[in-house]
Amino acid sequence: MTSSPPSTVSGATEPKLTGNPAGAPATATHPPAPQGASEVVERLGALAREQERLQEQLAALRDERDALILSGLAQGLSSAELANTAHLTGARVRAIADAAAASSAxxxxxxxxxxxxxxxxxxxxxxxxxxxxxxxxxxxxxxxxxxxxxxxxxxxxxxxxxxxxxxxxxxxxxxxxxxxxxxxxxxxxxxxxxxxxxxxxxxxxxxxxxxxxxxxxxxxxxxxxxxxxxxxx
Structure with missing residues (x-):
């Protein structure tokens, strides 16, 4: 059995699909590497600002998480349930509670x-x-x-x-x-x-x-x- 040639429309061959096959993981893209010294400094500054912004967001999320854990413990939820939901260990949940108690004291x-x-x-x-x-x-x-x-x-x-x-x-x-x-x-x-x-x-x-x-x-x-x-x- 022989394969059929690509179908044509108005004499043109059907275009071939390019890029990653369906389901293949995407590859992270990065901006072109800076060439001059000024570009290096500018890029480093931009990265530092972005890192600081992300760290502030992470700190805010951790504070909210800790507050919710303390609220949950106060309402009678078990440390095991809270740890499982928050993707933490039971020891970490207890450490959060202990730190809050020490601060309050x-x-x-x-x-x-x-x-x-x-x-x-x-x-x-x-x-x-x-x-x-x-x-x-x-x-x-x-x-x-x-x-x-x-x-x-x-x-x-x-x-x-x-x-x-x-x-x-x-x-x-x-x-x-x-x-x-x-x-x-x-x-x-x-x-x-x-x-x-x-x-x-x-x-x-x-x-x-x-x-x-x-x-x-x-x-x-x-x-x-x-x-x-x-x-x-």
Whole structure:
């Protein structure tokens, strides 16, 4: 059997189809490579602007996604369902929730500390009382929040004391002269004791082995209920 010649219309042969066959993947096209130095600079600038625009769009999409995930969790959706829908891992969904909780805790702590710093006469509090007042749940959580909170200065953070420093015999909270775990913010390198001295919150008192610095009990709001009222006012 022989094949028939191409059909003709008015003496012309039928045109052949060109390009990719149906279903073949399209090949990305790029503009011609720049030739001169000025064209190179111009193209790089255009690419940088486009990349910045796309990154801003991506950041906005991520923010919206995270907000929807938090909303879904608040409404009782499971992290597994949200992760599957958002094409994320369950660990990533939990990390988003944890980051939001940590951010919220830092904000609540910084607002509470700012309110405490406004009190006259000046007052201190304890990690435990502050934790209860802001709803964090543990003194250690408050300590972690303060350590990573740029909105709280060393002078403000110094007013949050450890309950174990309380000494009924000496009538207040004994402030250590050296505190290796004390964390400062930026260029603010004053110690806790220096900060409390600056606010006239400590008095020097004779101790069993020599003079000690004490914050009197009347200058410490260790009651969570009272502290809640103070920071809400």
């Amino acid at each position: 830092r904000e609540r702590v910084s607002r509470a500390i700012a309110k405490l710093a406004e009190q006259t006469p000046a007052l201190c509090t304890t990690y435990g009382a502050l934790a209860t007042a802001v709803g964090i749940g543990s003194a250690k959580g408050v300590a972690s929040s303060l350590a990573a909170n740029p909105d709280v200065s060393s002078r403000e953070g110094a007013r949050v004391l450890l309950l174990r420093w309380a000494s009924p015999t000496l009538g207040g909270y004994v402030i250590p002269t050296s505190e290796p775990t004390w964390q400062t913010q930026g260029d603010d390198t004053a110690s806790r004791l220096d900060c409390l001295k600056a606010d006239n919150l400590v008095v020097e008192t004779p101790g069993p082995t020599g003079p000690v610095w004490v914050v009197p009990f009347e200058r410490v709001c260790a009651d969570a209920t009272r502290l809640t009222r103070l920071i809400a006012s």
